[in-house]
Amino acid sequence: MSTKREKIAVYPGSFDPITNGHLDLLDRGLKIFDRIIIALAENPAKVPFFTTEERLDLIRTSLATHPELSRIQIETFNGLLVDYVERTGAVAILRGLRAVSDFEYEFQMALMNRKLSRRPETLYLMTGANWIYISSRIIKEVVSKGGCVNGLVPDVVEAKLKEKFQNFRQRQMAIPQLGPDDREDSAA
Numbered sequence: 241m242s243t244k245r246e247k248i249a250v251y252p253g254s255f256d257p258i259t260n261g262h263l264d265l266l267d268r269g270l271k272i273f274d275r276i277i278i279a280l281a282e283n284p285a286k287v288p289f290f291t292t293e294e295r296l297d298l299i300r301t302s303l304a305t306h307p308e309l310s311r312i313q314i315e316t317f318n319g320l321l322v323d324y325v326e327r328t329g330a331v332a333i334l335r336g337l338r339a340v341s342d343f344e345y346e347f348q349m350a351l352m353n354r355k356l357s358r359r360p361e362t363l364y365l366m367t368g369a370n371w372i373y374i375s376s377r378i379i380k381e382v383v384s385k386g387g388c389v390n391g392l393v394p395d396v397v398e399a400k401l402k403e404k405f406q407n408f409r410q411r412q413m414a415i416p417q418l419g420p421d422d423r424e425d426s427a428a
C-alpha cells in the first residue's frame with residue numbers, strides 16, 4: 241500500500257491584523273493542500289501595529305471554530321522565508337494577489353525566493369472579489385477614524401482594533417504610523 245505524502249503550504253504574512261481576505265485565501269488553499277501553515281513574520285520589513293502575541297492571538301481566536309482546524313497550523317518565523325519553508329517540509333508558499341499594484345512586489349519576492357531556493361513553488365491565488373479592496377492597513381485606518389469595518393474582519397479583530405485605538409485616545413498617545421499602502425501588506 242503506498243503512503244501518500246502530505247502536501248503542505250506555508251501561508252506567510254504580517255497579518256497585522258488578519259482580515260476576512262486572509263481567511264478566504266486560507267479556505268481556498270485548504271482545497272489544494274492537505275495542511276497549511278500560517279507563518280507570521282516576527283520581523284516584517286515594517287513596524288507592526290499589533291505585537292506578535294496580539295497578532296497570533298487574533299489569528300488563533302479567529303480560527304478557533306474553523307471546521308478544518310486540524311489541517312491548519314499557526315506559527316511564527318524569523319529570518320528568511322525560504323529557510324523556514326525548508327524546515328517545515330512544505331512544497332509551496334501561498335500568497336494572494338489583489339490587483340496589479342500587488343504584482344511588482346510579489347514578482348520581486350517570488351523571484352528572490354526562487355533564487356534563494358529552488359524547492360518551494362510560490363502559488364498565487366487571486367483575491368476573492370469581496371476582499372479585493374481591503375488590506376490590513378486600510379482596515380486600521382478606517383477604524384482609527386471611527387469607521388465601521390464590520391464584515392471585513394473577524395469580530396474579534398474589529399473589537400481589538402477599537403479597543404487599541406480607544407486606548408491611544410484615552411492616554412492621549414500618538415497613533416502610530418500605519419504605513420504606506422504598497423504591497424507591504426497582503427490582504428489575502
Ligand code: PNS
Pocket residue numbers: 252253254255281284285319320321322348349352353423424425426
Ligand atoms: O503580509 P506581508 O507583509 O505582505 O508579508 C511579507 C512577508 C512576511 C511574507 C515577507 O516580508 C517575507 O517573506 N519576509 C521574510 C524575510 C525574507 O525572506 N525576505 C526575502 C524575500 S523578499
